[in-house]
Amino acid sequence: MRKYIIALPIILSGCISSNPIKPEDLSHNYFDTGRSVGYKIQSQNLEYDIKVAAQCDSNKQKYSFSFIDKSSGQRAYQPQWSFFFNGEKDYRSSKEYDEAEYLNKATNVQVARYLGSSKYSQKVDLSAPELLNLPTLCKDKYTQIQKDSAKRRKQRMEKDAELVASVKKSTGLEPMFSDSNQKNFNELVYSFQTNGFAQHQNKFVWTEDGDYKVSQVLDGKLMLTSYSTRLPPITIITNLPAIEGQFWSSISRAPLKFVGVTNYTTVLGATKQTVVFQQL
DSSP: OGGGTTTTHHHHTTTTOOSOBOOTTOEEEEEEOSSEEEEEEEOTTOSSEEEEEEEOSSSSOEEEEEEEOTTTOSBOSSOSEEEEETTEEOOOSSOEEOHHHHHHHHTSEEEEEEEETTEEOOOEEOOOHHHHTHHHHHHHHHHHHHHHHHHHHHHHHHHHHHHHHHHHHHHOOEESOSSOOEEEHHHHHHHHHHHOSGGGTTEEEEEEOTTOEEEEEETTEEEEEOSOTTSOOEEEEOOOOOOTTOOGGGTOOSOEEEEEEEEEEOTTSOEEEEEEEEEO
16 A cells, blocks of 8 residues: 555545546556457556456457556455446456446446445546447457467468378378377377277377376387376387487477287286387
């Protein structure tokens, strides 16, 4: 409160008045974070900045009001200020609303500081046409997000197609899948367990780690194991140097050919299965 002792008397001295004030320096500053849009409302007569935001990365947009600490830029912790919508104090702990609720509240937005004994300072009117236009801006942002996502997906598919064509030409092998050939080890093994694996033999795929790490470095091959006891170990035929505990992605980004499933004998003499790939 100390840093606002000069600015706040205009509000506190007016607590006997029922008429809200609208400071001359009140500003509504637009922001766009990429996934959300909104306005930061500022005035020297306010102890906090006010953030009115719309989350736009879903077709069901959500709108929120919050007090923001002026020094840290973070949401204020237990501010002694309250929101009033259409003259009524808002008691909801979460100030998140759907579009219809938001538009109803945004027509008349005020804030006031709690003075104790159920009394509040003179209200500050934050209402502005910009707030009512926020749903339109959010829908436009959602449309742009969808377009950008589709563009990235198309670029990724084109890049994948070029990589697949290059490997097919150099090895004569076919890709493992007709769509994306970027799979993590956990997904692949779950797929083999669920749908079988014979149809994928002698085909290639680009792999991501999942939770598989190198557990044994053997002559001409590496064994990788998962934290899940339900997933068998993976053996990769390769001459690349490695150390136990490494992720495969830190050793190579090259595609792998799926060789098949084979048995191996543990140090205790038990027979176990392992999923075998060969580095291309």
